[in-house]
Each structure stands twice: as C-alpha cells, then as structure tokens.
Amino acid sequence: MPLAATLVEKIRIQIDGRDVEVPKMMPDWQGKLQPTTMLQACQQAGVEIPHYCYHPKLPIAGNCRMCLVEFGTPMMGPDRKPILNEDGTPKIAKSVLPYEPGTPRGAIGCATAISPGMEIYPNSPATKQMREAVLESLLINHPLDCPICDQAGECKLQEYSMQHGQATSRFVEAKVHKPKQVDLGPRIMLDDERCILCSRCVRFTRDIAGDDALGFVNRGSYNTLAAFPGREFDNNYTLNTVDICPVGALTSKDFRFQMRVWFLRETKSLCTSCGTGCNVVVSSREEKVYRLEPRENDAVNSSWMCDAGRLNYKWIGREDRLTRLGGSRLKACTWTGGAREVAEGLRTARPGTVAIIASARQTNEELYWLKKIATRLGAESDSIPRVGEGDRLLVSADKNPNSNGARLTGICGPLLGMKLAGIADGIRSGSIRTLIVFGEDVTRHGISAEMLQRLDLLVVSDILPNQTTRLAHYLLPGCAPAEKMGSFVNVNGRLQKFLKALEPREDARPEIEFLMELLGLLGAPQPARSVEGSFNQMAKEIPALAGLTWSSLGDTGATVQI
C-alpha cells in the first residue's frame, strides 16, 4: 500500500463481528485519497467481497451489483449521541428497505464509504442471498459455453457461480442470443453473449487509454457492448481489455483457442520491447510461450502493458534460432573446448587491439562480466542505441530494455554508441584486430561485412542469425530473456529482475555462464557462480546499487540513482 495510506487517520469498524482498524482515506484509481469503501475495508481485513465491475485501477461504476453487502450503522439519538445497549455497546441500525423494515437492504461495497462504528456483514445470510440473486440474474442470458470459452479456468463468473451460485437454473424461457464472433479490431474478438456489462473495458479505453472507442448499445436484455460504428478498436492498449474482462467476452485473437489456461505455467518476467520494462507474466507450456500478461507494479506499469510489447514473443520460438556452437574457426564440438579456443585467441591479442560491442538488451549481470573482460583485455567497449517512437502512457522512445544498465555497468558512456565510429575507424585502419560482439548485428551499425572480414578474431554471441553471425570465427549461441534470469534497469532507473520461463534450446546457454567461464580462462579470480551471486557482487562494486541484493529486489524491483 502506498505510504500516504499509512499516514492518514484510522477508523474502527466491525467486519463479521470482528473489530478492525482501517484507514479513513485510501487512494483511488488515480492515486488520489478518497474515503475508504466497504470493499476496500474488507480487503484490508482479509475478507474478499466478490465483484466484477470494480477494478482498483479504474473509476468506480457500481453497475454489476455483485459486491452488495448487508451493513449497519450506530443509531443516533436526538442529541446526535450514539444510543447504547444495556451492556454499553452502541445500538446498531441495520440497513433495511424504508417501506419494508423487515427486509435487509444491501449497499454496493465498491462505492459505499465506511463511517466510524459501522458494521459490515460480508458473510451474513442476507448478503449471501443478495449475491445468489445477483448471480442468478447475471446468468439469465449467459450462454454457459465454458467448454469452448477461453476464459474458463480464470473466469470470475465461473468462480463465483461455484462459490455463491445455485446448482440449477430456474429460467425456463429462451435465452436472448447475441452475436458471438464480433470483430472489434485487429486484435480483439468479442463474444457478446458472454458479456455481463460490467463496463470495465469501456472505462479502461476511455479513461486510461484515452480512446473512447467502446460503449453499450440497445436496452434491457438486448444491451450489448459495441465499438463506435465505422471505426476499429485498434489503439495500442486494446489487449488490456481482455485481461480485465472478468468473463470470456473480450478475447485476444492471438491467444484465442490456443491453449487452456490451466496448462500454462506462469513465470514472473519483464517485457523487453522498450525501456519501460513493464512487469509481465510469461505463460508457457512445454517450452512454448503462449501469451504475456501484465503484472501489477505501481512504480512502472500499473496493471497495463501495450499490445506491441505483449505480442512481441513469437520470435522466441522461431525455427532459425541459433542453437549450435559454430563459427568458421571452431574446432571443438563442446562448450568446454570452444571456450578454451576463444580464450586462447583472446589471450594472444595485444591490449588495445580488442573492441567489444555489447547490447543494451543484455542483463546487468552479463554486462558486468563483459565489462570485466573488457578491462582485462584493455578493450574499448560500447553498446548500440535503439530509438523509436514513444507515447504518453507506457511506450518509451528508448527501444533498449537496459540502456541504463549498460551505463551503470560502464560498458558504454552516458550516450550509447558514442565510441562506435571510433571502433569502426580502428578496424578500418587496422589498429583493432579483435572484435567481440554480443547480440547485435554490427553490419547495420557502421561496421560493414567487408571490415569484419579483415579482423584477426571475431567472436559473436547472438540468438538469431544475421550478417555478423554468419561471418563469426566463433559463434556462441545465447538465450532469449525468457530462457534465462537477470535484471534490467528501466528508463526511470527502476532495477527489476526477471526469472527463467523456458529451457534453453540444444547447445544454447545463458550468456552469463560462458562469460564467467571465459573470464576464468583468461586468468581472473574465480567469479561468482550464479546470476544471484553475480548481482550481489556487482551491487557491492557499483555505487548506485549499494545495499541491494538479489533477494531484496523482490517482484517489483527497486529504484536506483541513474
């Protein structure tokens, strides 16, 4: 919870007969302090109130009615003092229908503020009855086609029906049918029958994405979600509506009918498509990535991510991935032999004739060891800048996920690519005879293939084939971020770690492993043996990371000075 919430004054209320103290004000979807609602108070007390339309990062609509709860407030006498029971406890007036005092009247938890002395009954028989009634009405026109619905397994309607619903339906009339395959835009397919009209998607696209593209049309049972006529729902954030849809109405065309969600293994990771570093969950099964979903981190991406980043995972499974040790001079067929050959070649290189071109797509730990190798060989090093278009929400103009990490580890100067021209000149004039390239195609950045052929030694590590890898004397196959663990520093200085979701393919190894091996073969004292150890060692040496450890980074990372 944000700091502000802990500073404000607390209120004593009762939840299910249990005394709890909750903050009087809590941040709303924009982070502004608002009076705490019954739903938030119950969450604070560890009691879950079922809800559909409420989302902590969206404005409150209060239209699904699922969070109805019975409550009571202290009775006040004419003197505005609480009326007491005989035992001294305050007398509670339960909320009832004004024209029918025997019938409890619930209030929606998401939009009703708490008051001192209030009692909330999230598990009372009356509350349960209200929930059952709301669910029954939501299910009236729901098609119940869970076997063919992608949401099955992570569907709130399914979950609440199991927990709070009835086993049989009393509805004997024909259900209202709505169109099932509505093409909303390039990435979204809508099933109108499943929609429960919670309006989360409408609010998201209007208030967060700033593209008022969705709305409800028609009335009563025919009320339907639709895109504004004549235009596509195609902004760069549409797929977030699929995540927040509590049912299977909005489906991603990319993930549609690909895999049932209960088979997917979820790994906490980061999006590597730009410098923002949105926190994601990688869903994979049998070494294949099926989807990326945003993971909540208020310091970076809230609960959202852009469509471009989300769909940028298919290259991981490409057939032409580099998976074999290679290169024109490789004699050995194992990593041990290959690493020895590379180390031998590097050891014979004269200091000052070596250059290293790293990538700001590499992790901090890899760059740290690469910098150590550079220092040992007396090598010039730099990495390659990658600039694109940003937007006002999440997309950063810096398309490298770890530019700041490259700066912090000292593999490049404050401006990425400053020394590139110098290195190119050095190769042209013959003063640089050895080049180590990591994850970049240098032929597209001022060092032509013809220049590369002049080198005495060209060591390349990459994951996909390109002009540079084809010319390599030694080619070391590396890993995609999903296949290894490490950390990145985003454009705002947020240091975050990501974990391994897939196994590397065939010969490929995480770069950090062979970097440490190479450094050992070059005669450096035995470096750390793991990614965690590398990070901890690095944190001791780099002042900006002082005091941090791998485990202290947690799931959401830490902010460092850049």
Add this chain to the structure above:
Amino acid sequence: MIVNRKELSWWERMYLPAIASGFKVTLRHFFKKKVTMQYPEEKWSVPPGYRGAPYLVKDQEGRTKCVSCQLCEFVCPPRAISITPPGPDVQTEAGNVEKRPREFEINMLRCIFCGLCQEVCPEEAIFLMKDYSLTGQSRKEMIYNKEKLLALGGVHNDPIMKWKHKAQEAEQQETFPVPEERQ
C-alpha cells in the same frame, strides 16, 4: 530340515499305475463338453459397463462432438491424451460451436482404460468402448490420431443436440451466432 526321501516300492517303480490314472483323467475330459476358448478367433463378449479403449464419437448428424476443451488431457492420469487446439483461425465448418480439435491423439500404450476422460467430458464426445486387445507393429502406430479415433468410435446418438438448439434459438431471434459471411 532334512526331508527323508521315501523309498518307492517295486510296484510303484513300475510307473504303470500312475500312467493309467493319468489316462483316466484324460479320457474323462475327452468325452466332456469343451471349455477352451479359441482366442483370438473366438472372443469374450464383454459385459455392459466394461472399460475398453477410449474413442471419439460423432453425433447422428455427423458432427465431431469434441470441442477441444482439453479437460480429458488435463485429467488423464498417465498423460496419454494430447490435443492440439484449433487456434484463432475461424473454422467455418464448426458453425456456432466455434471450436474443434485440430489434432487429437491418444497414446494407447500409455492409456490405462480408467475412464476419467469419459467421466470429465462435458460434451459426451469420448467413450470407453469394448476393445481391449490393441495391437500394432510399432509404438508410433499405437498413437491413435483423431481420424482413427473417430472412425473407431462411430456415432453416438445425442438426444439433446445442445449446439444445434442454440443455433436454432438464435436464428429464431434473428441473431446469427456465426456471421453470415463466414457461414
């Protein structure tokens, strides 16, 4: 413990009495009703409720009933079932069911005929039939694909026809579950 071997008498050492009593048994059975079943030419008629090999079925209108929900794949204890879902490409022939498996494989070498797939199936698309003796020349041959499973499973009479009724109900309300250009 030492077991003392009994010395056989002269009469016993002739062995003729033993042979004669053996032939007596043989002769008795020779004239009795035969009980040996000539397997595999003759086979057991298996009782109702017998759990044999699981096969896929079609309904009486020829629709593959499986909708690729993958619950059987999930529940299968020996992991014998492997389903390839259809993916996002719209399958026009599936109509309002939208989904059907692209591939459905059962590894009969792994299958333990437990029947959980039949029990879990929400569409009544897979049934344990009466086949118990499955043979093949290779392991690969023992992985039955969708075509083979459907051919072996045949037709299952569906008294409800849920999806057909849904489509009809929708059409009566002049909403079409599958956009017309895709039909």
